[in-house]
Amino acid sequence: MDFANKLQSYRKQRGMSQENLAEVIGVSRQAVSKWESGQSYPEMDKMISLSELFHVSLDHLVKDASSDTKAEHVASPVYVDLNSLFHYEYKSKRTCFGIPLVHIHIGRGLYVAKGVIAIGNVAIGAVSIGIVALGGLCLGALALGLISFAGLALGLLLAVGGIAAGTMAVGGIALGIFAVGGLAVGMFSLGGLSIASHIAMGGYASGHIAIGDTVKGAYTFITQDNNFNDIKGEEVRKLIQQEYPHLWKPIVQGIISIFK
Template sequence: MNFHEKMQSLRKKQGMSQEKLAEIVGVSRQAVSKWESGQSDPDKDKLIVFSDLFGVSTDKLIRDELSIEVERHQENDPGTYYDAWRYEFKSKRTLFGLPLVHINLGPGFCVAKGILAIGTVSIGALSIGGISLGGLCLGGLSAGFLGFGGIVLGLILAVGGLSIGALAIGGLAIGVLSLGGLSVGVFSIGGTAIASHVAIGGYAEGHIAIGQSPHGVIRIVTHTKDLSDLTSVQVRKLILKEYPGLWKPMIDWLTFFFR
């Protein structure tokens, strides 16, 4: 409710006509009519008279209800801020000096730092945002222990359009174990797979190369796109012959796609 609407409402609550209000304030009825219709505004001295007459502060008279509510909410919970374009919440509880939850959303560069962080830029154990950094990260650009997003750097797991990590899964995947359209790593599986040890894909290049077009020291040609002409037992024996001390879960992962 704006000033003009408030003035009319307060006058009517007092059972007062425009003529009576004009007489008290010392102006013409036409002046009061213009104030209430929004055609003009009273000067500061008149606002003070209205404040005393209606028993409300000048601040409440001239400010809209949204501004007053935002201020009141902040007084009750100083960790929260919002307006028409931005919202920010920061929990009072902390862990390791960081708020448990920090949400900072809005246009521009909004940074959120917390155990759970959500913002344009987010830094936290669990972070969600355009740019996210931390433990478990979800964002357009993500970097952390576990990362999911468009461009991802993950210390342990990276899943995204472009992913780089120990275990990388994506359109372009680079990692110790990589799975993707273009896969590069120590052990790689993909449409195009390039690896130092084992490469499995349509085009495969590695020490052990398995695919429709393999290139390597040991080459196994498959004649089906789904690799169904080879069994996991055959592939497992081949890998163990070349890498007898290889970690069993790694072998399981490499032979997962075979029958």
């Protein structure tokens, strides 16, 4: 196997594109293309960089295997770069304000993807998917963005996750202005254990207005087995208008819709 074929083979084994290899070695993609097509050969410093990158000797890299003598056919040690086996990167050529439209960067270790659409161990973008996701619409184990879905979700507008915090939060533990969850804490909350500064609804509800099986508040409505149909919506409406006369009507209507 000649140098051109060896170079192409080693590059593909590492999951690298010609563009990726060019960036690592410090040349243009066209230069790599010429090397792999046999039109030219790298300068010595680039050849050394290639041998170090692929963990092979210069002699092995440049020597044509067909010209080796029988005595020279000695098994060479095989080096396996575990990081390369679990690493992949793709960056689209199309950009938006200098940012790649799509950037995928995943593998073992700390790999950061930055793009309009970003997928990586750490992802930063308008749409982000990663173990840690930051940006607009985020999905991950830990997500921080305008809208977040994650094990631990922090969302300026909406957060959904095991633990969720945001303007509107939905989760096992939910913290927000509007909170829905097993444990819900906020201005308006609905959950098994519901705590609110304004209106709380749930199995146990504690708030200025509390509605549930077990309640604590200035004004209370008691249900049986969380059956909110036991409560008349009109009575709740009048109380809300009395206590919070300036509350936004869609919020009032949303709460009332739960009742008969």
